[in-house]
Amino acid sequence: xxxxxxxxxxxxxxxxxxxxxxxxxxxxxxxxxxxxxxxxxxxxxxxxxxxxxxxxxxxxxxxxxxxxxxxxxxxxxxxxxxxxxxxxxxxxxxxxxxxxxxxxxxxxxxxxxxxxxxxxxxxxxxxxxxxxxxxxxxxxxxxxxxxxxxxxxxxxxxxxxxxxxxxxxxxxxxxxxxxxxxxxxxxxxxxxxxxxxxxxxxxxxxxxxxxxxxxxxxxxxxxxxxxxxxxxxxxxxxxxxxxxxxxxxxxxxxxxxxxxxxxxxxxxxxxxxxxxxxxxxxxxxxxxxxxxxxxxxxxxxxxxxxxxxxxxxxxxxxxxxxxxxxxxxxxxxxxxxxxxxxxxxxxxxxxxxxxxxxxxxxxxxxxxxxxxxxxxxxxxxxxxxxxxxxxxxxxxxxxxxxxxxxxxxxxxxxxxxxxxxxxxxxxxxxxxxxxx
Ligand SMILES: [Zn+2]
Numbered sequence: 001x002x003x004x005x006x007x008x009x010x011x012x013x014x015x016x017x018x019x020x021x022x023x024x025x026x027x028x029x030x031x032x033x034x035x036x037x038x039x040x041x042x043x044x045x046x047x048x049x050x051x052x053x054x055x056x057x058x059x060x061x062x063x064x065x066x067x068x069x070x071x072x073x074x075x076x077x078x079x080x081x082x083x084x085x086x087x088x089x090x091x092x093x094x095x096x097x098x099x100x101x102x103x104x105x106x107x108x109x110x111x112x113x114x115x116x117x118x119x120x121x122x123x124x125x126x127x128x129x130x131x132x133x134x135x136x137x138x139x140x141x142x143x144x145x146x147x148x149x150x151x152x153x154x155x156x157x158x159x160x161x162x163x164x165x166x167x168x169x170x171x172x173x174x175x176x177x178x179x180x181x182x183x184x185x186x187x188x189x190x191x192x193x194x195x196x197x198x199x200x201x202x203x204x205x206x207x208x209x210x211x212x213x214x215x216x217x218x219x220x221x222x223x224x225x226x227x228x229x230x231x232x233x234x235x236x237x238x239x240x241x242x243x244x245x246x247x248x249x250x251x252x253x254x255x256x257x258x259x260x261x262x263x264x265x266x267x268x269x270x271x272x273x274x275x276x277x278x279x280x281x282x283x284x285x286x287x288x289x290x291x292x293x294x295x296x297x298x299x300x301x302x303x304x305x306x307x308x309x310x311x312x313x314x315x316x317x318x319x320x321x322x323x324x325x326x327x328x329x330x331x332x333x334x335x336x337x338x339x340x341x342x343x344x345x346x347x348x349x350x351x352x353x354x355x356x357x358x359x360x361x362x363x364x365x366x367x368x369x370x371x372x373x374x375x376x377x378x379x380x381x382x383x384x385x386x387x388x389x390x391x392x393x394x395x396x397x398x399x400x401x402x403x404x405x406x407x408x409x410x411x412x413x414x415x416x417x418x419x420x421x422x423x424x425x426x427x428x429x430x431x432x433x434x435x436x
């Protein structure tokens with residue numbers, strides 16, 4: 001196993017997951033929505049056109065020459081490479097969501113406390129999604145099992161909502177790191193059913209990528225062609241993101257993917273870390289909007305912003321799950337300015353865990369990240385009703401420092417499970433669980 005300076009697993013020379021041979025459902029342009037509208041002059045290409053011209057995506061084979069994204073044309077340049085007459089017309093594969101029949105309908109996102117890691121439940125009037133399957137395992141004394149925490153919460157949720165019939169419409173795995181996939185085993189044993197799976201397409205028969213590969217096979221009952229989608233950057237050519245019936249199986253909301261697996265050659269920085277291959281998805285529900293960033297780090301966030309530089313408003317949402325648990329490398333100032341969230345949520349562990357994969361072990365969240373969110377520059381626009389003293393880290397493996405939170409920044413390691421309720425008109429309420 002290869003680790004980076006922060007102790008996170010990276011791809012090494014003898015651990016090279018392949019791109020999934022079965023891509024699942026074809027990707028389509030992200031559906032125009034309240035916050036996502038394609039510029040009129042935008043060239044939209046189907047993935048097959050790109051595949052046929054895929055030499056533009058090949059990277060130098062020599063390690064010393066590998067760089068990203070300098071060697072890879074950004075999508076805008078790829079689109080420019082096509083003559084207008086070559087542009088096949090794209091047909092969005094799904095109708096737009098119906099106007100809300102019930103203006104009082106709400107959606108909720110449950111950011112579940114899973115120790116150091118991430119796992120969220122998106123509760124819609126028309127279905128349920130899961131974004132990552134937390135979480136921390138060990139805690140130094142074996143006391144933390146984030147995967148069990150997540151799946152226990154999910155089972156309780158399903159018992160309280162029998163109308164969902166114990167069925168999850170779609171599970172999005174942002175990337176195959178343990179803190180995002182540890183609950184896969186408990187989910188398989190839970191009796192709950194999964195209808196569709198979206199992941200970054202990385203495939204292996206071992207390690208965490210092997211767990212992702214096995215999960216997708218189990219959850220879809222090996223019907224990858226109809227119940228699965230690999231979100232890979234090389235398959236996306238629009239500036240509106242991508243969607244299809246796996247990414248967005250919902251009639252009452254819109255889901256769009258912006259980022260995922262970048263390339264099959266993974267041993268070059270900064271893409272040696274699985275974090276930078278995180279699936280990034282956005283939910284729209286009436287005027288309400290949520291963005292899930294996985295563990296995308298600042299360099300990849302910058303590249304992502306560049307890919308969408310004609311249409312950066314696709315990232316302008318109200319509720320942001322902060323990338324990479326509030327790590328210093330999870331902050332990209334330019335992206336945060338575009339997102340300009342009203343509310344930011346950090347999924348991280350409790351400060352009492354002494355495990356190597358704990359919030360303390362990684363130093364999440366970093367004080368400097370919190371400072372960017374509420375001080376310099378101010379990126380989170382809503383305020384808490386009153387300031388509250390929590391904590392953050394100056395480095396990994398040091399004692400936490402107290403930190404006063406004034407803006408609408410919430411942390412699962414501070415407050416336990418966080419539930420954000422959103423109305424169709426874009427009104428939000430935030431409830432926090434028991435302190436850990
Ligand atoms: Zn993580």
